[in-house]
Amino acid sequence: MTTMTKRNRNRLLMKVGVILGLVAGAMFAGFPILWMLSSSFKSNGEIFEFPPRLVTEDFSFGAYLSILTDPTKVRFFVNSYVVAIAVTLLTLFVAIMAAYAFSRFEFRGKRIINVVIVSVQAVPPITLLIPYFGLVVVLGLYNTYPGLILTYMVFTLPYAIIMMTGYFNTLPRELDEAVRMDGAGSMTALWKVLVPIAVPGIVSVGIYTFMIAWNEYLFALTLTKTEDMRTVPIGIQLLMGQHSYQWNEIMAMSILGSVPVLILFLFFQRYFMGGLASGSVKS
Amino acid sequence: MTSSSVDRTLRAPGRFSKARRGSEPYAFILPTALLITVLMIVPIVMVIGYSFSDNVITNKHPELVWLANYAEVLGDPVFHTAVINTVVFTVGSVAAHLVLGLAFAMMLNTQLLSRFTKALFRTVYILPWLFTAAVIAVLWRLLLSPNGVVNYLLDSTGIASGQVEWLSNPDLALGSVTFINIWAGYPFFMISLLAGLQGIPHDLYEAATVDGANGIQKFFSVTIPQLRPIIISMLLLDLIWTSQQFALIWMTTGGGPINVTEMLSTYTYKLAFSRYEFALASTSAVLVLALSMVLAVFYVRHQRARD
Numbered sequence: 001m002t003t004m005t006k007r008n009r010n011r012l013l014m015k016v017g018v019i020l021g022l023v024a025g026a027m028f029a030g031f032p033i034l035w036m037l038s039s040s041f042k043s044n045g046e047i048f049e050f051p052p053r054l055v056t057e058d059f060s061f062g063a064y065l066s067i068l069t070d071p072t073k074v075r076f077f078v079n080s081y082v083v084a085i086a087v088t089l090l091t092l093f094v095a096i097m098a099a100y101a102f103s104r105f106e107f108r109g110k111r112i113i114n115v116v117i118v119s120v121q122a123v124p125p126i127t128l129l130i131p132y133f134g135l136v137v138v139l140g141l142y143n144t145y146p147g148l149i150l151t152y153m154v155f156t157l158p159y160a161i162i163m164m165t166g167y168f169n170t171l172p173r174e175l176d177e178a179v180r181m182d183g184a185g186s187m188t189a190l191w192k193v194l195v196p197i198a199v200p201g202i203v204s205v206g207i208y209t210f211m212i213a214w215n216e217y218l219f220a221l222t223l224t225k226t227e228d229m230r231t232v233p234i235g236i237q238l239l240m241g242q243h244s245y246q247w248n249e250i251m252a253m254s255i256l257g258s259v260p261v262l263i264l265f266l267f268f269q270r271y272f273m274g275g276l277a278s279g280s281v282k283s
Numbered sequence: 284m285t286s287s288s289v290d291r292t293l294r295a296p297g298r299f300s301k302a303r304r305g306s307e308p309y310a311f312i313l314p315t316a317l318l319i320t321v322l323m324i325v326p327i328v329m330v331i332g333y334s335f336s337d338n339v340i341t342n343k344h345p346e347l348v349w350l351a352n353y354a355e356v357l358g359d360p361v362f363h364t365a366v367i368n369t370v371v372f373t374v375g376s377v378a379a380h381l382v383l384g385l386a387f388a389m390m391l392n393t394q395l396l397s398r399f400t401k402a403l404f405r406t407v408y409i410l411p412w413l414f415t416a417a418v419i420a421v422l423w424r425l426l427l428s429p430n431g432v433v434n435y436l437l438d439s440t441g442i443a444s445g446q447v448e449w450l451s452n453p454d455l456a457l458g459s460v461t462f463i464n465i466w467a468g469y470p471f472f473m474i475s476l477l478a479g480l481q482g483i484p485h486d487l488y489e490a491a492t493v494d495g496a497n498g499i500q501k502f503f504s505v506t507i508p509q510l511r512p513i514i515i516s517m518l519l520l521d522l523i524w525t526s527q528q529f530a531l532i533w534m535t536t537g538g539g540p541i542n543v544t545e546m547l548s549t550y551t552y553k554l555a556f557s558r559y560e561f562a563l564a565s566t567s568a569v570l571v572l573a574l575s576m577v578l579a580v581f582y583v584r585h586q587r588a589r590d
Contacts, residue, residue, distance in 0.1 A: 015395045022390050026407045032466070033410050035432060036422050048430040051439075098315040105308035113312065113319075115583070120323055122579035124527040126548045127568040130333065130555050131326035134340045154322040161315065186307055215415035217530040222556060233417035237534055240421055247425055254418040265413055269406070 040064070040251035047247040063252035073253065075228055076235030079145075080214055080257075083231060086149045087213040088206050091156040095205065096198075099164035100190045104173065120158045125218050128154065136223050143225045151219050156209045163208070167201030168194065207264050214260060232257040327572070333565035340561040352566040362567065364542050365550040372461050372532075372546060373525045379465040380521055381514065384472025389506075391473075392480040405477075412470035420534030423463045424450065453543045456536050460544050464531055472517050479513040480506070512589050519582040523575055547571050 034054065039047055040063055042056045067073045102110070132151050133142075141147030175197070176189040184192075195202070217233045224230055230238065236257060239250045334352055336345040356362050391405050411419070426433050429446035437443040449459040483506065491501045507514075529548035532538060538545040538553065551571060555564035 011395070018390055018393050018395055021386075022396075022404050025387055025390065026404055028466070029411055029470075030407045032422055032426055033414075035426060036418075039425065047425075048428075050430075050435070052432045052435050094314045094318065097311040101308040101311035105311075107308040107312075110308075113316065116319060116323070117315075118583060119576075119579050120319065122523050122575050122582065123323065123327070124548070124568070124571050124575050126527065126529060126551050127330055127572040127575075128322075128326050129552075130340075130561060130565050130568055131329035133555070134329065134561075135326065151322065153318055157315065157318060186311075190311075217416055217533075218552075233415055233530070236417045236421055240424070240534070250421050251425070254414075254421055258414050258418055261413055261415075265409075 063248040080232040084213040088209045095160035102165040103168035383469040388476035416530035
C-alpha cells in the first residue's frame with residue numbers, strides 16, 4: 001500500500017471517529033431537550049406510557065393552551081417581562097455612563113472602584129439574600145417590582161460596565177473628543193455621538209442583562225410572596241408543587257419560559273459566543 | 284477574544300492616562316457608586332454584623348454574641364455534611380465540565396468537517412446552557428423519575444434494571460444532581476476553550492510534526508500549554524459559581540434525602556427561611572462569602588498575571 005492511500009484511509013477513519021463522537025455528544029446534549037419538547041405535546045396520561053414514545057400519536061397543543069388561557073400563569077410571564085425589561089433599561093443607562101467615565105477619563109479612586117466591580121461578581125447571592133430580605137422589608141419593597149428590579153442590578157451591573165467599557169475602548173476617542181472641543185458638554189458627547197455608534201455593543205450587553213434577569217431564581221423566590229408577583233422560574237416550580245403533576249403543562253411552561261432566551265440566542269448567536277468566550281457571563 | 288479581560292478593560296488606553304482629571308467623571312460614576320454601595324457594601328457589612336448578633340431581623344433589638352454563632356455553625360454536623368457535599372459536587376462538576384468542554388471543543392475544532400456541520404453541532408452543544416435552572420430541574424425530574432425515560436433506556440440496553448430512584452435514593456442523589464449540573468454547565472467551558480483552540484498558531488503544530496510528535500504528544504506539548512491560561516481562569520470561575528449553586532439543588536432534591544445533597548447554599552437558605560435563624564444563617568453566609576473571596580483573590584491575581 002502506498003503512503004498516499006494509507007494517509008487517506010487514516011483520514012477517513014479519523015473523520016468517522018469524529019462524526020461518531022460528535023453524534024454521541026449531540027445526543028447527550030440534545031436528547032433531554034427533545035424529550036421536553038415531545039412531552040409538552042403529549043397528553044398527561046401519555047407521559048409515563050410504556051414503552052415511552054418520542055413522537056406522540058395524538059399530538060396536541062392542549063398543554064400550551066391551558067397555560068396561555070390561565071390568567072395566573074400568564075401573569076408569571078407578564079411579571080418576568082416587566083422585571084427583565086426594566087432591569088435591562090436601567091442597567092444599560094447606568095452602565096453606559098460608568099463605562100464612559102472608565103473609558104474616557106482618569107480619576108482618583110478609579111482603581112478601587114474597578115477592583116470592587118470585578119470582585120462583586122464573585123460574591124455569593126445567598127450571602128446578599130439575608131440582608132436584602134431585611135432591607136427590602138424595611139423599605140417597603142417586599143413583594144414589589146422595584147424590590148426585584150433593584151436587587152437584580154447587583155448581578156447585571158458589574159459585567160455590563162466591564163463589557164461596555166471594553167466596547168467604548170474600541171471606538172476612536174477623536175469622535176467624542178471633537179464634539180467636546182466644539183463646546184458641547186460630555187453628556188452630548190456621550191449620548192449624541194458615542195452611544196449611536198456603540199449600538200452593537202449595547203445590544204449584546206442588553207441581551208445578557210435580559211437573560212440574567214429572566215432566569216433569576218433565588219431573589220424572586222425570597223423577595224416575592226403572592227402569586228401575582230411571581231416570575232416564570234418560580235411559576236414553573238409552583239406547577240411542580242401541585243398535588244397531581246401535570247407533566248405536559250410543566251414541560252410546555254418550561255418551553256414557553258425558555259422561548260425569549262432561545263430567540264435572542266438564535267438571532268444574536270455571534271454576540272453570545274463572543275461574550276461567553278470572554279468569560280464575563282455567569283453560566 | 285480570549286478569556287476574561289476583566290481587569291484590563293476597565294482601564295482607558297494608556298496613552299491617554301494623564302488626559303484629564305477633575306470632578307466630571309464622578310458625575311458619571313455616581314449612579315454606579317450609589318448602587319454598589321446600597322446593593323453590595325451595606326449588605327455585606329449588615330450580614331457580618333448579623334453574624335455576631337442574636338435575634339436579628341425578627342427582633343428590633345439584637346444583642347451582640349460575638350463568636351457564639353460561629354461556634355454553633357462550625358460545630359453543626361449538618362454544616363460539616365454540607366461542606367463535604369459542596370466540595371464533592373463542585374469538584375466533580377468542575378472536573379467534568381473541563382473534560383467534556385475540552386473534548387467537545389476539540390471535536391468542533393476539527394479540520395475534517397465543513398463549517399456548516401460544525402456550526403450545527405455547536406448550536407446543539409450549547410443548548411443546555413440556554414435553559415434556566417428551574418427548567419433544567421423539572422426536566423431532569425421527569426427524565427430521572429422511576430418510570431422515566433432514562434430508566435427505560437438503561438433497562439432496555441441492559442445497563443441497569445428496574446425503577447431506579449435517582450433523586451430520592453440516598454446513595455445516588457448526590458451523584459445524580461452532580462450529573463445534572465455537569466450537563467447544564469459544560470457549554471460554558473466549551474465555548475471559551477473553542478475560542479482558545481482557534482487562537483493557537485498553526486505553525487506550533489507544524490513544528491511539532493517536524494519534530495516527529497504524534498497526536499497525543501502534540502496534545503500535551505502544544506494544545507494544553509497554549510490553553511493553560513484559559514483553563515485556569517475557567518476553573519476558578521466555575522469553582523466560584525458552582526460552589527454557590529442553589530436553584531438546581533433546591534428544585535431537584537431540596538438538599539435531601541436526609542441531607543445527602545445538602546450544600547452550603549441550601550443549608551444557609553434553610554437556616555434563614557425555614558428555621559428563621561437569621562443570625563446563624565448570616566454566619567453560614569459569611570463563611571460562604573469567605574470561601575468565594577479566597578477563590579476570587581486567586582482569580583484576580585491570575586488575571587493580573589495574564590495582563
